[in-house]
Each structure stands twice: as C-alpha cells, then as structure tokens.
Amino acid sequence: MRRKSVRNDGSRGRIALLLAGCVAIFGVISARLVALANAPTVAASIYATSPQDDVQAARPDIVDRNGEVLATDLATASLYAEPRNITDVDEAVYLLTQELPELDPEKLRKDLSTERGFVWLKREVSGRKREAVHNLGIPGIGFLTETTRFYPGGSTVGHIVGHTNIDNAGIAGLEKTIDSGGLSALQSVGLARKGRDLAPVRLSVDLRVQHAVRDELSRAIERYQAVAAVGIILNAKTMEVVSMVSLPDYDPNQPEQALEQVRMNRAMAGVYEMGSVFKTFTLAMGLDSGTITPNSLLDARGKLQIGKYAIGDFHGENRVLTASEVFKYSSNIGSSRIALALGAERQKEYLKSFGFFDRIDTELPEAAQPLVPSSWPRITQATVSFGHGISVTPMHTAVAGAAMINGGIYAPPTFFPRSEAEMMKIGRRVISPQASKQMRDLFLLNGVEGSGKNARVPGYNVGGKTGTAEKAVKGGYAKNKRLNSFLAAFPIDDPQYVVLVTIDEPKPEPGKHYATAGWNAAPTVANVISRVGPMLHVAPRFPGDDAIERAITVAYQE
Incomplete structure (x- = not known):
C-alpha cells in the first residue's frame, strides 16, 4: 500500500510539471501573437510565403457630382516566374513564347536562368491567354491578381481624371492629386489594399454637361476647320468647375496618347494671348478705381500713337466713344486710353489680384505659369489692356471673368x-x-447689340465679350492665324454660370469673309448653353410669360 502511494505522488508531480510546461508554451505563443498584432507590416513580411500574398493596392473610385463613375479599379492577372523553381529553362521559354509571342526569348531565358525568387514576365494578361498559360503546367510559373484602372468615360474626362501607370499609381490629373493627398501613405501601411472599401472621390464636374460641351466643341472644330478648342463652365457663385474640355483630348484607358503634344490640356497647361476678352478686366479696373464711369468719353479717332507704335481699331467708329461703347465696339484705342489713365502700377495690381501673374491654384497638377512682361512701359500698358503682350491660360480668364x-x-x-x-x-x-x-450691364449690352449677338439663347439672357487675337509668331503676329474666344455668363441679371469657349485657328465658313470670334466662338457658346442650361436646372425665362415661367420652375423643382 505504501509503494502504491509513492507511485501516485510521482505521477501527480509529472502531470503538474507537464501542465506548467504547457502553460509556459501557451504564454510564449500568446505574447508572440500580441507582438505581431501590434506590428502588422512586420508580421506580413515574416509570414508572406508567396507572391500571390502581395496583392496590389486599391484606389478609390472617382465619381462626378451625380455619382456617375469616372474611374474605377478592375481585377487583372499578371504573369510572374520564380526562377529558382524552374526545372527546365529551355522548355519553359519555348512553351511560353508559343502562347505569348510578344515575349523576347533571349530576355526571358536570361530572367529564368537566375536564382531569383520572383520576376515579372508580363503585366495584364487577358483571360484567354491566362488559361492557356495555366494549362501548360510549368513549375515556377504563376499569375498574380492585380488591379488596373478603368475609365468608363474615356476621352470625355481624360484631362480631368488623368491616368495611372502600370503599377496603378496616379501620374496625371486628379489621379496624381489623389495619391499626393494621402493615398500613397495609406497604401504604405497596408490600409488601402485590395478588398478594402475606399470612399469614392466626388468631383464638381457633371458628366452630362461635360459630354455636351465636348460634343459642341467637336462640331465647332469641324465646322470652322480649326486645329483645337477649349470649353470651360464654372459655377459663378462657388467657382466649381462643372466642365472643362480641351480638344484634341486623350483616352486615359490608352495613356500613351497623353504623350502627344497636340493632346495637351490647353485649358490649364497652355498659355495664350487672349485678345479683346481682356477688355473685360480693363473696363472693370477702370470702373472700380473711379478712373472712368460708363459714360466717360474716350477719343477713338484715327490712331493712338505711343512712341513708334500706332494702335488702331479693327472696325473703328472713328469718333469719341463712351466707355460703354468702347466695350460694345471692342475699341483697342479706347481700352488703351483707360489703361494709360489708370497707370502702370495700378494696372499691374489689378491684374495680379485677378490672378493673372501666378500659376492658378487648383487640384490639377497640370497648370501653367502665365507669361508676364518683365518691364511695363506705356506700350505694354496699352497692349495688355486689349489682351496682347501677356499670356495666360483659358482657366485664368474664366475664373477672373466669374469674379x-x-x-x-x-x-x-x-x-x-x-x-x-x-x-x-x-x-x-x-x-x-x-x-x-x-x-454685368456691359456684358448684356454686348450680348444684345455688340459682337456677342450670335451667343443669344432664347430664355437664358446671355451676356459676354468676344476676343479675336492674332497668334504670336517669330517676329510679330500671324494675320491668318487667330485664337478666338467668347467669355459669357447666364442669366446675366443674376449670373449662375460662366462659359468660356476658345477656338484655335478657325477658318471662315463657306460664303463668309470673316473668321472673328463673333462668327464662331459666340455661336458655339450659344449651342453649349442651349444644351446645358436645362441640365444645370436654369429655368428659361421669357418676358411677359409669367405663367410659362412658373410652370417651368415647378417642373424643375419636381
């Protein structure tokens, strides 16, 4: 009986020792798990055993103001190899090049002959090709599921959304802005990986309006045999960009097109002498400073001589004009006299306040610096007053016009x-x-009686200013190459939206002798407003027809 008791006591000791050991091991494991949980990137690096675990970072959708998708991620497959696991390099090269003839056999053989653990062979392989390669059954060859960017709107919003590179990193447009705004930082700590939902990035742009503007600009290029065109619509009360089109544009689904110079974003990356549109700002600074009133008299007879330079009018009235008539008849002489009376320093102060001396501050990285004269003699004061001698982007002009x-x-x-x-x-x-x-009164005057008559749209009360600028070339200006613009606002009594259309090198229509802005840029603005007005919920108003106006208002509210 005593021996049995001794044996039982020994068994109990061994069991207790075993339990203590298990508890210790469990404690070590628990501590390690806690440590790994507090260091996720370290844990991932320790336990990642396959390239398949290194999934590519996701990007948020980009949507327009109404929720229409402008950019989204799609799953795609990319071919990779683990060279150290390739058993027969020659066979692998032969089989792969049979299915993917675009692969360089020599480079492929060199890549597969190393002891590396991972090497890309081809990115974004189609589903059919993926199945064919998979059926080859080559050891050490596999596919990694990645994400690629898809742009449902294609060229319509190319200059706005931009595009990504092969690694799905933003390199142009708002795609680049999104990365610089913190997406890259999220990706680096594993918080923006595939499968994680990211809130969509909502824009102020309206895809419907964007399509209408692009369509009308395309028609204008064809109708006037122009080389390019720009269209911008701003909300005058918020400065939101509702539409921005630059043609020729590019399809972000084919980002290589962006390398073609002709497809540059002229709205923000191109600088131009905008011509008589600038008289808008000359009149504004004259009125604001008290230098003139709408009824001030300005001598527009003959030529204005400044040193060796003589300034004249295109279709001069050859008489004394009121300041309002200077705007209506687009008088270079009258505009120059206003600028000279204002003085160089005050003129520069106003232009800088309007934003014309600085790169425009917006979310798009593609924004050009204006070209401003280094000196400001009297002739510069005069020529800048009617849009020559200073080069800015169309976006500069549209924003200053809205102000x-x-x-x-x-x-x-x-x-x-x-x-x-x-x-x-x-x-x-x-x-x-x-x-x-x-x-606003001057815009309406010009829209009813001046060069903007062809921009009128029944019910929308459009006002604006034309600009026809001879393009600068080496040694002077080209008489047969013009940049034509029309800066408009509607409804002009309470402006909701500003529209700027610029047409590059338009030709006269058959049977017409002129190709000035009133004959092409202005009617293009009319076509744009007639289409986008209802989309923007601007109800047309007709004098004396209050019943119809009330009915339209109710319809839009519903």
Missing part, C-alpha cells in the same frame, strides 16, 4: 464640391459690387 460678374469676389477654381459659403470664406474682393453690376 467680374459675381459681385466682385475672386477665389481659386475647384474640381471638388464647394458651397457658396465656403467660397466666400476663402475668396477675396477684386472689384466693388457696384463695378461688378456695371460689368
């Missing part, structure tokens, strides 16, 4: 949604409310 007619507040444009209150917080006053009201 002229929205009450006098300038704010940088944005491709993201912004409220009027948010705009007012960051905006700065460039002219007084009274001067802005006077500019």
Whole structure:
C-alpha cells in the first residue's frame, strides 16, 4: 500500500510539471501573437510565403457630382516566374513564347536562368491567354491578381481624371492629386489594399454637361476647320468647375496618347494671348478705381500713337466713344486710353489680384505659369489692356471673368464640391459690387447689340465679350492665324454660370469673309448653353410669360 502511494505522488508531480510546461508554451505563443498584432507590416513580411500574398493596392473610385463613375479599379492577372523553381529553362521559354509571342526569348531565358525568387514576365494578361498559360503546367510559373484602372468615360474626362501607370499609381490629373493627398501613405501601411472599401472621390464636374460641351466643341472644330478648342463652365457663385474640355483630348484607358503634344490640356497647361476678352478686366479696373464711369468719353479717332507704335481699331467708329461703347465696339484705342489713365502700377495690381501673374491654384497638377512682361512701359500698358503682350491660360480668364460678374469676389477654381459659403470664406474682393453690376450691364449690352449677338439663347439672357487675337509668331503676329474666344455668363441679371469657349485657328465658313470670334466662338457658346442650361436646372425665362415661367420652375423643382 505504501509503494502504491509513492507511485501516485510521482505521477501527480509529472502531470503538474507537464501542465506548467504547457502553460509556459501557451504564454510564449500568446505574447508572440500580441507582438505581431501590434506590428502588422512586420508580421506580413515574416509570414508572406508567396507572391500571390502581395496583392496590389486599391484606389478609390472617382465619381462626378451625380455619382456617375469616372474611374474605377478592375481585377487583372499578371504573369510572374520564380526562377529558382524552374526545372527546365529551355522548355519553359519555348512553351511560353508559343502562347505569348510578344515575349523576347533571349530576355526571358536570361530572367529564368537566375536564382531569383520572383520576376515579372508580363503585366495584364487577358483571360484567354491566362488559361492557356495555366494549362501548360510549368513549375515556377504563376499569375498574380492585380488591379488596373478603368475609365468608363474615356476621352470625355481624360484631362480631368488623368491616368495611372502600370503599377496603378496616379501620374496625371486628379489621379496624381489623389495619391499626393494621402493615398500613397495609406497604401504604405497596408490600409488601402485590395478588398478594402475606399470612399469614392466626388468631383464638381457633371458628366452630362461635360459630354455636351465636348460634343459642341467637336462640331465647332469641324465646322470652322480649326486645329483645337477649349470649353470651360464654372459655377459663378462657388467657382466649381462643372466642365472643362480641351480638344484634341486623350483616352486615359490608352495613356500613351497623353504623350502627344497636340493632346495637351490647353485649358490649364497652355498659355495664350487672349485678345479683346481682356477688355473685360480693363473696363472693370477702370470702373472700380473711379478712373472712368460708363459714360466717360474716350477719343477713338484715327490712331493712338505711343512712341513708334500706332494702335488702331479693327472696325473703328472713328469718333469719341463712351466707355460703354468702347466695350460694345471692342475699341483697342479706347481700352488703351483707360489703361494709360489708370497707370502702370495700378494696372499691374489689378491684374495680379485677378490672378493673372501666378500659376492658378487648383487640384490639377497640370497648370501653367502665365507669361508676364518683365518691364511695363506705356506700350505694354496699352497692349495688355486689349489682351496682347501677356499670356495666360483659358482657366485664368474664366475664373477672373466669374469674379467680374459675381459681385466682385475672386477665389481659386475647384474640381471638388464647394458651397457658396465656403467660397466666400476663402475668396477675396477684386472689384466693388457696384463695378461688378456695371460689368454685368456691359456684358448684356454686348450680348444684345455688340459682337456677342450670335451667343443669344432664347430664355437664358446671355451676356459676354468676344476676343479675336492674332497668334504670336517669330517676329510679330500671324494675320491668318487667330485664337478666338467668347467669355459669357447666364442669366446675366443674376449670373449662375460662366462659359468660356476658345477656338484655335478657325477658318471662315463657306460664303463668309470673316473668321472673328463673333462668327464662331459666340455661336458655339450659344449651342453649349442651349444644351446645358436645362441640365444645370436654369429655368428659361421669357418676358411677359409669367405663367410659362412658373410652370417651368415647378417642373424643375419636381
């Protein structure tokens, strides 16, 4: 009996020792798991055993203001090899090049003859080719599921959304902006990996409006045999970009097209002498400063001689004009006299306030620096007053134009949604409310009686200013090459939207002798507004027909 008791006591000790050991081992494992949980990137690097585990980072969708998808991720397969696991290099090279003849046999043989653990062979392989290669059964050859960017809108929004590279990293447009805004940082710590939902990036752009503007610009290029065209629509009260089109454009699904110079984003990356559109800003600074009133008299007879230079008018009235008539008849002489009366320093101060001296501040990385004269003699004062001698982007012109007619507040444009209150917080006053009201009156005058008559759209009360600028060439200006523009706002009594259309080197239509902006840029603006007005919920108004106006208003509210 005593021996049995001794044996039982020994068994109990061994069991206790075993339990203590298990508890210790479990404690070590638990501590290790806790450590790994607090260091996810380290854990991933330790336990990653296959290239398949290294999935490519995802990107958020980009959508327009109505939720229409402009850019999204799609799954794709890319072919890779683990050379150290290839048993017969020659056989692998032969079989792979039979199915994928685009592979370079010599380079492939060199890549597969190493002891490396991973090497890319071909990115983005089609489903049919993937199945064919898989059926070859080559050891050490596999596919990695990646993400590639797809742009349902294609060329329609190419210059806005930009594109990504083969590694799905943004390299142009808003795709690049999204990366610089923190997506890359999220990806680096594993918080933006495939399978994780990212909130879509919503833009201020309206895809429907964008399509209509692009369509009308395409028609204009064909109709006037032009080489290029730009169209911009801004919300005048928020400076949101509702549409921005530059033709020829490119398809972000084929990013190699972006390398062609002709497809550059002229709206923001091209700088031009904008011509008589600039008289808008000359009149505005004259009115705001008190240098002139709408009824001030300005001598526009003959030529204005400044040193060896003589400034004349295209179709001069050859008489004394009021300031309002200077705008209506687009007088170079009258505009020059306003600028000279204002003085060089005040003229430069106003132009800088309007944003014309600085690279435009917006979300797109592609934005050009204006070309500003280094010196400012009297002849520069005069020529800048009617849009020559200073080169800016069309976007500069559209934004400054919006500030002229929205009450006098300038704010940088944005491709993201912004409220009027948010705009007012960051905006700065460039002219007084009274001067802005006077500019709206001048826009309407020109739209009814001046060079903007061809931009009229029944019910939309369009006002604006034309600009026909001879293009600068080596040694002077080309008489037969013009950049034509029309800067418009509607409805001009309470402007909701600003529209700028620029047509590069338009030709006269058959049977017509002129190719100035009033004959091509202005009617193109009319075509744009007639199409996009209803999309933007701007109800047309007809004088004396209040019943119809009320019915239309109710219909839009519903």
